[in-house]
Amino acid sequence: MPEPTHALAEQFDDLEQQRQASTIGMWVFLATEVIFFGALITGYTEYRASYYQAWAAASKHLSVVFGAIMTILLLSSSFTMAMAVHFARLGGRKRLALCLLLTILLGAVFVGMKFMEWHDHYQRHEVPGMGFEFPGPNAREAQLFFSFYFAMTGFHALHMIVGIGILAVLTGLALLGRLAPPRHVPVDIAGLYWHFVDIVWIFLFPLLYLVDLHHK
């Protein structure tokens, strides 16, 4: 979407109205995203209830340490994002760009690690539909777990990549000085999106990595 030349689009009366509209619009959008991921989580919940043992066994094939590090990365990126929003409101151009860059970096490392993990699964024949192998009696249900694992992390990673793209554009704009108040609202909005993607992962981490770890 091209940036409006004026800070105020013509359908609005004042900047505050415009800011509120954008913010509410984003929250409404996030509500739809909740249901989007929610459909997956619902399926996950049903099968986890039906095939608990298989899912516990399959979950042990994920690396908790890896997952925890990724969680930490993503939480930190949320922090830098919050700082970006902070500086955008204050009008610190360089600091804004720096925070955005840090956020992109953390996010990119997260996605990179995700790809590494997927690659590992691929090498261990843990990708459903592609010569899936699983030791033990529950191979069929474990494959179901991995189907959900890939769908959930896949859609999450897709959101991350979109988010990184948005932040990259914003970084450019920030450096050009085009996000100075009162035109900082796009940073607010992108921040909401980024935090939402973070929240999704906050749930995916225990759902996927932490099933029944106490049983060996």
Add this chain to the structure above:
Amino acid sequence: MSSKTVEPVSETPVNYLNASFGLRSWLLTIDHKRIALLYLVTITLFFFVGGVFALLIRLELLTPRGDLFTAETYNKLFTMHGLIMIFFFLIPAVPAVLGNFLVPLMIGARDLAFPRINLLSYYIYAVGGTFTMYSVVAGGVDTGWTFYTPYSSTYSNTHVTAMVIGIFITGFSSILTGLNFIVTIHKMRAPGLTWFRLPLFLWSIYATSIIMILGTPSVAMALALVAMERLLHIGIFDPRLGGDPLLFQHLFWFYSHPAVYIMILPGMGIVSEIVPCFSRKRIFGYSFVAFSSLAIAVLGFLVWGHHMFVAGQSIYAGIIFSALSFLVAIPSAVKVFNWTATLYKGSVSFATPMLYALGFIGLFTIGGLTGLVLATLGLDIHVHDTYFVIAHFHYIMVGGMVMAYLGGIHFWWPKITGRLYPDSWGRLAAAIIFIGFNLTFFPQFIVGYLGMPRRYHVYPPEFQVLNVFSTAGASILGVGYLLPLLYLFWSLKYGAKSPANPWDATGLEWMAPSPPPTQNFPVTPLVAWEAYEYEKREVPVA
């Protein structure tokens, strides 16, 4: 910023239609009124495509044998009829055409909150439609509009993936439209226009938008998973791989039941505008009608399992869903009673929009009441997946919603185009549609209770007579639908010029000139009155 155009006085004042010319100015417009017209054209196209499929269905069912089409062809016909009618016609019909046109006008705004997103959602719709048409042209889809797994995910070898992608994409158009309306109605109302001064059309569009944003993602995900099962051969719903095919049905109906309220609420909104206008009376029970829209939107989310009473769902879940389905019928009842009461002691005229609105009330009542039969656990066992269901939903969707849509088009046509259409032709078409409709679908209640299953292209001969009625009705219906197309087109060139407020109706949209200028209102209006203050207006000569 609002330009300082003075109230136009010249012969052809500048309006949104003649403000600029050329294809570009239409295809790249961000004016909500022009986008509404883009939708109008596309949706009409889809309606007639879906209608041709319907006629072919009816033609095949004229005889009990499968003499016209093969089984595969027939299965594709009803699938594509259902998909096109639902996703590409009825769901966007009122919100995207009339909603887009009217929401800013009715609240005294210059445009929607996000005009560019509005254009984007039109193009998303167009891209989704392209995928769908591709899969139709490439050979079609035979899963039924419900895409039940495992048939759709592993057994069907038609173009399911392309179709599913088309619907997935179109879903986002719906989401963005709903988002835009919600924000606009919250944030852009003219000063003085409080919630309880809003026209009821806006309440129902608001309720519809809630369903659009909270329901659509569920079906999008369900269909994405079907596509993944087909493409990657992973098991999500496939019972051979441990999956549960009922999970798909849950995710599908979590959207698709509320979606039936996407398809009816805006129609109810239209009727709530038309009935007071042509009775010259305030609507009876404004706040009850307003809140019943919200009640339908919220409760409507909790009843989806009534499509699964015999699907192998738990009987206890069935009981919950049945009870909630009855609850959601109450707010609809409230509306019907309030519209009826509005007529009482009114000054009723029978212009074309009013005929459609009255038709809506009657046919929606029949369709809704038969919904009670379906919601009754013990009875749905017998009538599920028979023509009784087909008749139920066509009564609501065709008898109800298509009627309301046509009523709305006729009501606001002078505003949209600045032209008047010949009212007598309008009334004739309405009558033909009413008769043709009942002849088509009433026999289906009987044949349904007799036990004729849906999605059958061959059937036992004792059902034939009733099917012949139905086919005869459908051809009358077809003529009825063709008429408005002709005379509305005619009116574009030859119709008399319309004044700003031909019906002398209340509502901000009628204060703008017909057709409105691009900016809608030169100065933001200040609202100091309630909706439907017809007692303060003159009664136009009938």
Add this chain to the structure above:
Amino acid sequence: MTHAASPRTYVIVLLALLALTVVTTVVAHIDLGPGNSAVAMLIAVVKMLLVMLFFMHIRYEARLTRLFAGAGLLWLLFMIGLVMADVLSRNWR
């Protein structure tokens, strides 16, 4: 313009989030029976609330914004709740 939290708050929230991540990972290794899932979800909800309240400024936003933030979650509960009502009671007689 709404005022928002200070960087100091952000740091505290980040530390809390990191601490909770460690806690949830450690607790997962302790046998609590069915309590494990409950604790994991509880911690996730707390983390979500922290992010929403502070990073996403829900604390400082208008009621309307909170309404929509809550609506998505409520609807998700509808979905999971009624689907599970079916799944869990399917084999009851």
Add this chain to the structure above:
Amino acid sequence: MWNFPLFPQQASTSARSTDALFFFLLGVMLFFAVLIFVLVFIFAIKYRRRDTSYVPPVIVQLVSLEAAWIAIPFGLVIVIFAWGTLLYFEHRSPPPGAIEMYVVGKQWMWKTQHPEGQREINTLHVPVGRPVKLIMTSEDVIHSFFVPAFRVKQDVLPGRYTSLWFQATAAGEYHLFCSQYCGTDHAQMIGTVVAMEDADYQRWLGGGAAEGTMASAGERLFNRLGCATCHLESGQGRGPALGGIYGRGIGLANGRVATADEDYLRESILNPGAKIVGGYPNVMPTYQGQVTEEQLMQLMAYIKSVKP
């Protein structure tokens, strides 16, 4: 040509109770439809626009009226709901002692088997006056077993059992439809249910099946597949004794209790690791892919027949 039916035959006990409720609803529907039509008609005619100087009165709302038309439909739907739910329970609870017949749906035919061993395709013979319970599954996609004259219908799912029951009340031949869309020849997945007087039915059965009763066929399978090597009747084998387990609560290794219904037995055979019986090791091999749906049903008939 004009003697076409307007109402379906009533040929089962549930047909009568279903129609009773339907007629009640028909009454409710007629009442409201007529009420609305008549009111709209009368108001529209009586208050049609005659005089443009007439200003209709302002009636904003009447809370008592609103309350009435919320309360009355509410009361009515409670009655309908309760009645419908009772009927549903009747439909879903086969009386004890019902004859158990087995149905397998596949694209696009119905395969049925009687406990005595007779197999049929697209037909099902049943006795009049005795409750019959169908235990059904599908080999491929979802189908639905629908007999309009009996007012019974139940979807048939792959990987699971569903059931329905009826008691025919009149001898005759009735339509059997597949009512869940299942692909190309969905409309041809039809058949006949033949209800016969009990004596005729016994005579029909008397033809006898070459392979003996379902239970005996199941017993032969039980031995051939090696089940008998572990599941000794004495309970001393590697697996638990199976006598009398059907319908009982089984204590599982994970502390929960599962009811040994058809779905449980099916899962125990195809996916034994899913629910382990308490006190036994998880050593039973899976029989996934080695037994057909019909053989599973025979095994099940056998397990049900074994006395404790």
